């Protein structure tokens with residue numbers, strides 16, 4: 001049986017615990033691999049490797065570091081088949097989604113490999129007799145903790161800016177989807193990244209996370225995952241005054257006004273809750289529809305959703321649910337919705353087509369006439385499940401959209417440009433997408449308001465989150 005091991009200081013390393021976790025293929029429910037269940041000792045070894053590699057990497061010219069990242073991007077692009085196969089077997093994604101995510105993985109490396117050359121400080125004028133300037137220094141060793149829903153894409157989003165700015169890294173992929181990041185680290189080294197600059201420790205979050213946060217040589221952590229785990233990490237970080245970027249969950253509102261192109265909105269709103277099987281932090285899972293077009297729009301939406309085909313093959317609209325726990329959690333929400341008096345307008349069950357074998361597939365599910373106080377409208381399901389909610393007017397839409405503990409993303413569908421800007425300004429979310437629901441550009445900063453987190457990934461903005469600002473004050 002193939003085993004996924006740690007990658008530390010340029011070498012494959014068995015876990016010091018000698019313990020392994022089973023990895024099941026979500027497309028078939030059959031055991032596929034064993035994954036190292038590492039311990040604190042493995043984290044300390046990886047941090048030591050990152051500390052040793054730091055001076056040479058930090059002191060390279062930004063243009064040289066950038067060139068290495070662009071080479072890594074090239075290698076990712078030429079290994080798209082291999083990386084895609086590893087990732088598909090772990091996540092259950094169809095080929096189309098996978099190709100999109102690997103392309104974005106390479107784009108992060110290309111973008112930060114280039115833009116790091118434009119990272120400057122400022123000169124601050126306080127009058128004669130002083131020359132004052134600011135500069136941006138890397139933190140040193142950065143810890144990166146990752147979820148399972150888009151493994152390589154999430155990894156590259158944090159790894160690329162952290163490396164570009166001269167940090168070295170200890171990364172921890174989700175225990176459910178570890179293989180592609182280990183392979184990525186190997187490829188990166190072949191492409192010119194020095195050994196020890198990117199280390200991967202594989203294992204369980206409650207073991208690896210605290211070990212990472214408690215190692216004093218780790219100077220910053222970027223965490224992408226659930227609110228609950230983010231809070232656990234935050235407690236340790238508070239004790240240590242350890243800077244964090246937290247990219248957490250969402251329950252994003254997608255608002256359709258009566259002046260929108262309703263056909264485009266129906267199609268876009270379908271993608272909003274089903275892309276990646278709904279396992280998407282920014283998924284538009286609260287669909288707010290103006291009451292004057294409510295019935296008409298729901299009819300269009302149901303017609304759009306009826307065209308979806310669930311499965312593991314390349315052309316499927318969306319694939320499997322990646323973990324068994326998540327598969328069961330989604331089904332538990334069907335029961336919660338039923339107890340709240342809701343009947344699904346479509347779906348509300350697992351996809352039982354015999355051609356899908358024993359895999360973890362869920363039908364696209366829509367609940368209509370949901371009110372925003374119901375549990376299904378308040379909690380993140382992380383599956384292809386949509387709550388449709390009515391609103392009266394613009395003010396009502398904004399009030400309902402903002403009545404959530406989350407604030408990751410939001411969608412607006414309208415032809416009224418004044419309304420679009422007004423509502424975009426009033427929504428409490430880190431990213432607003434208008435007249436489509438996607439907007440996955442590496443150049444655009446992304447991150448949460450409220451419980452969806454703090455700090456920003458993506459865009460030039462991320463360079464600031466992987467560096468610390470220093471002022472140099474010179475008396476002339």
Ligand code: NAD
Pocket residue numbers: 145146147148149154172173174175203204205206208209210224225226227228229230232233246247248249250280281282380382408448452453
């Ligand atoms: P999770 O929090 O269970 O796991 C995320 C990572 O944290 C994993 O590597 C896990 O092993 C680790 N972890 C678990 N407990 C930990 C602890 N106590 N300390 C440190 N690390 C710990 O989340 P998940 O189920 O893998 O991912 C789904 C969640 O991630 C959803 O809530 C989703 O919205 C969120 N997410 C957010 C973004 C974003 O950009 N905001 C992107 C993707 C996913």
